[in-house]
Amino acid sequence: MDWSVKLFFSSVAIALTFIAFVPYIRSILAGVTKPHVFSWMIWGTTTFIVFFAQLEAKGGLGAWPMGISGGVTIFIAILAIVKHADLSITTIDWLFFLAALASLPFWYFTSDPLWAVIVLTVVDLLGFGPTMRKAYYFPHNENVVFFALFxxxxxxxxxxxxxxxxxxxxxxxSVSIGCLLLLVMIAFRRRVVCAR
Known part of the structure; x- marks a missing residue:
């Protein structure tokens, strides 16, 4: 495919990143959305490492949306701490975070970014755990448009x-599939909660 078409797709992906994040950040600042700090810390860490792995694997322009997303994701984790959002951190949350960091030795020792991406993808999907748990009990505390945009x-x-x-x-x-499953669960739980 032509380089200019790839640049267009990358630009759209980056624009969608900001379109998704800006209202999400506003909803955090307004106290409507209460992100789970460790989910966002895990997602930021994994996204940044995947960005570098994609660059090494010659992902080119398609990697840049991940890099920008990683930076904004870390910002949301920091914002969650500052706004005292969902700061409940369990032992399993720490295990997810340490597993994300463990991907770096896999990459280093195998000299293959694929192994890092596999580990990070698994960790990132497991990072949905705290958010899924929170969204199950509080389905109205998550912004569904945000995950659809992602x-x-x-x-x-x-x-x-x-x-x-x-x-x-x-x-x-994999992250797209994780977001889709989260949206399905939120829609189901909102119906259940509203039916009570």
């Missing part, structure tokens, strides 16, 4: 990739 963002990021491989595609594809 599905779209990841689709454009996939289209922008300059090289298609497991190392470049696994993470955005």
């Amino acid at each position: 599905i779209a963002r990841n689709i454009f990021a996939l289209l922008a990739l300059e090289t298609y491989s497991a190392a470049t595609m696994l993470f955005p594809l």
